[in-house]
Amino acid sequence: MCNDLDDWFIHEVLPLEGILMRYLRLNWRDSDEWPDLRQEVYARAYEAARSGLPERVTPFVMTIARNLLIDRARRRQVVSIEAFAELDDLSVYELTPERHASGRAELSTLVEVLDALPARCREVVVLRKVEGMSQREVAAEMGITEDTVEKQIMKGMRAIADALFARGIGADIVRRERKVRKQGK
Template sequence: MPNDLDDWFITEVLPLEGTLMRYLRHNWRDSAEWADLRQEVYARVYEAARAGLPERAAPFVMTTARNLLIDRARRSQVVSIEAYAELSDLALDELTPDRHAGGRADLQRFVAALDDLPPRCREVVMLRKVDGLSQREVAEKMGIAEDTVEKQIAKGMRALADALFAHGIGAGIRKLEDRLRKRGT
């Protein structure tokens, strides 16, 4: 037997599914998770609306979706204790003068690769990745669209990665990733 909450959900929230799915597709890379994310948004909206129906459903649903994606992104950045513990089992070499000098050379190559980026791309990468500004903050500061920031970040990071891997700098990272993957981490 439907109640006011069920009626509200059916008439106000469910019609927003198309908008919600476009938002999820645009903001979450893993397409296999889109349906689960939609269901979790619905569950959160329904549960929160038990305390009182919001005046406007669309902003409420979209804010809930945004918060869910932020929560998921934060959780994905947490390193598990098991993975951290296994790093100590890898018996990495101690820091020797040779490794220290190699690290300085790698850093110089990175700075050179950064300097080789086009000026706007370099500025976007520096503001976003070094200064830690959000995509929106970078766009506002530079007076460009957010999707331009996104494209410049992708272009810049790809160019930096190509330059570093061309000099063999990324080889150690790949070996470490391979070791962790073999251990099931």
């Protein structure tokens, strides 16, 4: 027994499978995940349509697919702590009042450094590195070329790194990396 939502889904969403699969193939490298991604898009579309059927189905479904891929890409950027250390070893990173204060000071410094960037460069860095938008999305959002986005990111990140290192932030990371490289040789 079908209801209006089921009928809508069968007649409006399922026929978009070819378009949806082309989009997934173009934008997601892992072909083993394509069927799962398709099913997740279908599930999200069905659930979202419960509150009201969209007027334009194709943009509705493709927006869901785009948002799903963005969510998945962001999750993949998060590295599991277990990849670096056993939980027992994490006591070294216990949040003490001193670490908390130091972290807040470093964050404040980062905000100052970001504010000192030229407006266009700052906007590109924030959209790309803070908001997590792709280079293509930033270019479209700002009405500039992807090459310009890339150049502004390099300029901004270099300026941020220079300013933070000049203030002593991050120097310990560089020392550790150099030590690891020397041990590897």
